[in-house]
Amino acid sequence: MTDATKVAAAASSRDPAVGLAAVASLRGLxxxxxxxxxxxxxxxxxxxxxxxxxxxxxxxxxHKKYRRFGF
Amino acid sequence: MFERFTEKARTVVIxxxxxxxxxxxxxxxxxxxxxxxxxxxxxxxxxxxxxxGVDRDVVESEIGKLRPDGRPxxxxxxxATLGIDLDEVRRQVEEAFGPGALDRTRAASSRGxxxxxxxxxxxxxxxxxxxxxxxxxxxxxxxxxHILLGMLQPANGAAHDILVSHGVRQDATRILVEEFVxxxxxx
Numbered sequence: 001m002t003d004a005t006k007v008a009a010a011a012s013s014r015d016p017a018v019g020l021a022a023v024a025s026l027r028g029l030x031x032x033x034x035x036x037x038x039x040x041x042x043x044x045x046x047x048x049x050x051x052x053x054x055x056x057x058x059x060x061x062x063h064k065k066y067r068r069f070g071f
Numbered sequence: 072m073f074e075r076f077t078e079k080a081r082t083v084v085i086x087x088x089x090x091x092x093x094x095x096x097x098x099x100x101x102x103x104x105x106x107x108x109x110x111x112x113x114x115x116x117x118x119x120x121x122x123x124g125v126d127r128d129v130v131e132s133e134i135g136k137l138r139p140d141g142r143p144x145x146x147x148x149x150x151a152t153l154g155i156d157l158d159e160v161r162r163q164v165e166e167a168f169g170p171g172a173l174d175r176t177r178a179a180s181s182r183g184x185x186x187x188x189x190x191x192x193x194x195x196x197x198x199x200x201x202x203x204x205x206x207x208x209x210x211x212x213x214x215x216x217h218i219l220l221g222m223l224q225p226a227n228g229a230a231h232d233i234l235v236s237h238g239v240r241q242d243a244t245r246i247l248v249e250e251f252v253x254x255x256x257x258x
Contacts, residue, residue, distance in 0.1 A: 018152055025149035029160065031178035036168055069177070 038066050075205070077214045079114045084198070084218075085170070086110045091188050093158070094134075098191035101228035102134050104198075108215060115255075116215035119247050125237050133233040193228025197221040208249060216248045 034055070041051050052059040073081065086107030091099040108116045109127040120126070147157040164173045173179060190198070200221035205213045222230040223241035 018149075021145070021149040022152045025146040026153060026155070028146060028178065029150065029155070029157070032173050032176040033164070035176045035178045036164065036172060040168070 035066075035069075038062065039069065042066075075202070075211070075213050077212050079111050080201075080214050080218055082111045083107045083114075083116075083215055087190075087194065088188055089170075096188070098189050099194050100191050101193040101197050101222055101230035102137065102233065104194055104218060105130055105222060105230040105233065106134060108219065111215065114215040115248070115251055116219035119216060119219060119244060119251060120239070122247060123237075123239050123244065125234065125239060129237060130233060133236070134229070137229055191228075193230070196224070196227055197230065200224050200227070204245070208245070208252075210252070216252070220245055220248065 038051055038055075048063045049059045052062045055062060073084075076084070083104060084107075087099050087103040090103040090106045090110075094103070096103065108114065108120070109130065111117075150157045150160075161173045165171065197218060198221065201213050201217040202221075204217040204220040205211075208217075210217070220241065221227070222234060223239065223244055225231065
């Protein structure tokens with residue numbers, strides 16, 4: 001807890017190394033969450049178009065990214 | 072060998088990985104197996120330990136005294152700077168999608184997140200000895216009680232040291248296990 005607060009304080013130092021690392025980690029987390037949700041949506045029978053609409057991306061984009069997953 | 076593990080014993084083995092990860096450890100060690108026993112409701116190992124005066128608090132406090140392990144993962148640290156608690160995210164995701172869901176994604180494994188943590192020598196030894204204890208007691212399954220007995224073999228890492236320092240001895244524990252098992256079968 002206090003550790004996190006300490007780190008949070010460090011972020012306000014505007015140190016690019018800290019800020020950029022945070023962005024990279026956030027992107028990683030985003031990728032995992034998107035993959036989970038897309039997988040789940042496909043498992044529930046959603047079409048690529050439906051998924052794309054909610055993700056607010058094109059159908060092609062989501063299909064291209066996830067079709068190799070085999071669903 | 073795992074096919075002979077009871078469901079609770081399997082849960083302990085899986086739980087040890089979670090224990091190790093949450094503690095920032097780079098390997099799964101015997102003390103993580105010990106801590107994981109307390110995450111499985113109503114198991115014989117914990118019942119036996121309670122009879123010997125060892126509960127979760129005792130174990131947690133002893134593990135806390137071991138060399139500090141670990142730092143949170145770099146990702147957890149980086150996300151904390153944005154006010155995001157990765158452990159909390161992981162918890163929420165696992166609630167919806169099951170244990171390990173977040174770390175099992177391809178995206179995570181390509182980043183080395185779900186990186187498989189190995190069982191170290193002490194943890195492997197505990198599991199091997201659990202099998203031996205089951206054979207010794209002529210039980211045809213490996214339960215949490217056998218994992219506990221496996222920890223009590225000398226030189227079996229921190230779990231052994233913690234238990235022995237609280238007066239848990241292998242021979243006495245084995246007798247207690249036999250009594251409990253017999254009692255359970257009788258009724």
